[in-house]
Amino acid sequence: xxxxxxxxxxxxxxxxxxxxxxxxxxxxxxxxxxxxxxxxxxxxxxxxxxxxxxxxxxxxxxxxxxxxxxxxxxxxxxxxxxxxxxxxxxxxxxxxxxxxxxxxxxxxxxxxxxxxxxxxxxxxxxxxxxxxxxxxxxxxxxxxxxxxxxxxxxxxxxxxxxxxxxxxxxxxxxxxxxxxxxxxxxxxxxxxxxxxxxxxxxxxxxxxxxxxxxxxxxxxxxxxxxxxxxxxxxxxxxxxxxxxxxxxxxxxxxxxxxxxxxxxxxxxxxxxxxxxxxxxxxxxxxxxxxxxxxxxxxxxxxxxxxxxxxxxxxxxxxxxxxxxxxxxxxxxxxxxxxxxxxxxxxxxxxxxxxxxxxxxxxxxxxxxxxxxxxxxxxxxxxxxxxxxxxxxxxxxxxxxxxxxxxxxxxxxxxxxxxxxxxxxxxxxxxxxxxxxxxxxxxxxxxxxxxxxxxxxxxxxxxxxxxxxxxxxxxxxxxxxxxxxxxxxxxxxxxxxxxxxxxxxxxxxxxxxxxxxxxxxxxxxxxxxxxxxxxxxxxxxxxxxxxxxxxxxxxxxxxxxxxxxxxxxxxxxxxxxxxxxxxxxxxxxxxxxxxxxxxxxxxxxxxxxxxxxxxxxxxxxxxxxxxxxxxxxxxxxxxxxxxxxxxxxxxxxxxxxxxxxxxxxxxxxxxxxxxxxxxxxxxxxxxxxxxxxxxxxxxxxxxxxxxx
Numbered sequence: 001x002x003x004x005x006x007x008x009x010x011x012x013x014x015x016x017x018x019x020x021x022x023x024x025x026x027x028x029x030x031x032x033x034x035x036x037x038x039x040x041x042x043x044x045x046x047x048x049x050x051x052x053x054x055x056x057x058x059x060x061x062x063x064x065x066x067x068x069x070x071x072x073x074x075x076x077x078x079x080x081x082x083x084x085x086x087x088x089x090x091x092x093x094x095x096x097x098x099x100x101x102x103x104x105x106x107x108x109x110x111x112x113x114x115x116x117x118x119x120x121x122x123x124x125x126x127x128x129x130x131x132x133x134x135x136x137x138x139x140x141x142x143x144x145x146x147x148x149x150x151x152x153x154x155x156x157x158x159x160x161x162x163x164x165x166x167x168x169x170x171x172x173x174x175x176x177x178x179x180x181x182x183x184x185x186x187x188x189x190x191x192x193x194x195x196x197x198x199x200x201x202x203x204x205x206x207x208x209x210x211x212x213x214x215x216x217x218x219x220x221x222x223x224x225x226x227x228x229x230x231x232x233x234x235x236x237x238x239x240x241x242x243x244x245x246x247x248x249x250x251x252x253x254x255x256x257x258x259x260x261x262x263x264x265x266x267x268x269x270x271x272x273x274x275x276x277x278x279x280x281x282x283x284x285x286x287x288x289x290x291x292x293x294x295x296x297x298x299x300x301x302x303x304x305x306x307x308x309x310x311x312x313x314x315x316x317x318x319x320x321x322x323x324x325x326x327x328x329x330x331x332x333x334x335x336x337x338x339x340x341x342x343x344x345x346x347x348x349x350x351x352x353x354x355x356x357x358x359x360x361x362x363x364x365x366x367x368x369x370x371x372x373x374x375x376x377x378x379x380x381x382x383x384x385x386x387x388x389x390x391x392x393x394x395x396x397x398x399x400x401x402x403x404x405x406x407x408x409x410x411x412x413x414x415x416x417x418x419x420x421x422x423x424x425x426x427x428x429x430x431x432x433x434x435x436x437x438x439x440x441x442x443x444x445x446x447x448x449x450x451x452x453x454x455x456x457x458x459x460x461x462x463x464x465x466x467x468x469x470x471x472x473x474x475x476x477x478x479x480x481x482x483x484x485x486x487x488x489x490x491x492x493x494x495x496x497x498x499x500x501x502x503x504x505x506x507x508x509x510x511x512x513x514x515x516x517x518x519x520x521x522x523x524x525x526x527x528x529x530x531x532x533x534x535x536x537x538x539x540x541x542x543x544x545x546x547x548x549x550x551x552x553x554x555x556x557x558x559x560x561x562x563x564x565x566x567x568x569x570x571x572x573x574x575x576x577x578x579x580x581x582x583x584x585x586x587x588x589x590x591x592x593x594x595x596x597x598x599x600x601x602x603x604x605x606x607x608x609x610x611x612x613x614x615x616x617x618x619x620x621x622x623x624x625x626x627x628x629x630x631x632x633x634x635x636x637x638x639x640x641x642x643x644x645x646x647x648x649x650x651x652x653x654x655x656x657x658x659x660x661x662x663x664x665x666x667x668x669x670x671x672x673x674x675x676x677x678x679x680x681x682x683x684x685x686x687x688x689x690x691x692x693x694x695x696x697x698x699x700x701x702x703x704x705x706x707x
Contacts, residue, residue, distance in 0.1 A: 427454040486512035599634040669693035
């Protein structure tokens, strides 16, 4: 048609072109050409086009044509007739003169409402200031934004209810996120929370909940807690479970995540100890059935039930874990537990495993015995050597060899390098026949005598003297046989053995006889034996031990004069103790020195007697005077010193007259006169003054006058 149009117009056939389009019912194309050519029949063409549209019931196109020609009322009527109230409303709203026609407006609005175009109806009512009806239309058309905007200016009290309706509408459309803010504006916190929860806007949920009173907020704490639990934020979940009075949910949450420590911490705040124990034990048993033993152990330990964990590992035969827990919680039973397991494993024939526990339980002997009864001697020897040392290894080797006997036993002990030691051990154990059997090996010749000696000593301990004698002789130890008979006081047998096998032991027999004689207080007999044995020093010792110092000094002087001084010193030391003897005992050393002509020592011995040894003043006076006499007679160089000492001591014990005579003997006249006066011997003092020291006579007279 465009090509034909072009041809017509090129030839100047405008009417033909227009007619062509009319025949094709392309009226708008025909009008376009007429308008472009300013055709004189343009208006007629328009009327014909309009008529055609109405005849063919194309009211919408007819209305658009009229609207284009600015026939707004005609266009509005066509739109109404065409059932297009929205377009009619648009024209009415745009032209106030039309909007003032209430009937027309009502008619348009009715069609808009009937067609479900409530918002357009609302716009129309709002335009003509029918705000209430406009608000209702907005509500009915769910045009809540328009409704709220209108209400804010005209019906402010309705804003809250409109916001809630808006929120409800959005929620109904599953637009929960969008509904939240409207519920908040409406003050409907619960609906806002529910919408936020459904839209999973947890930050908003928390913000809204935290702003509520506790009574409202509490029922949502657990929902929030569930959310945090789901996303793995367990600390936050715990916080909200606790705020929602559901601590048990926090416990279950931690348990499900195997966070047992946290679970226990929470449980302690809300559960009784026995309830916690039941809960944990139940879960632990469940863990056991699932093979999660470490977790089960932790649960048992958390509620302080280590025995259940120990028993679990025992049933599972996981003994290392069992022992670990026993060491931590029952250390006092650790060794007993090792031993119990050792016995149990031994009974099952698991020797290596049993060995481990026996050794850990510090009972290597049971381990050795286990291997021994199982005839596993290599292992028995190994354990004994490693844990018990050389002596234990020797004992095991010994028992092992006895199970073999004969040459096999000797070969084994040679291989182990323990033949020598096992011979000794056999002897120590009293198994002398076996010891002699082992000694048959050529390398053991040096041990035979030693074993006979031990055998003899054993027989001696058993009182089998005759048999012991034979073994002592075989051991080439006749002296030991002699001593044995001496010990049991069989003097004839002792003498016989000594004379036959060991003449040097004859003296030992005599000494033994002497010792018995001394014990029986047969001193002369004892002394005779010792002198026969040429042991005078023992006689001296026995006399000293018996407190018979006079005989000790006698024998010493006669047989050991070079030791006389030593014995006398010992005797004096003996006398200086509180346990010293009587008068004769105290004087014995002094008399001995005097008899031997050692007057200096005799004087010293006599002067050693003091009031510390005796309170017998007469004895002291006699002894001290004896010392002075010896000094004056035999040691004049010491006479003055001895005389002064004796005089002073006599004065101290109030023997003034004797003291005076002592001073006189050494010509100490002044002291002599003075001590006589102290003893009230005035006449004796005057006589001394006149006869020996006249220069002191006047002094005597003055002293007498003063008295």
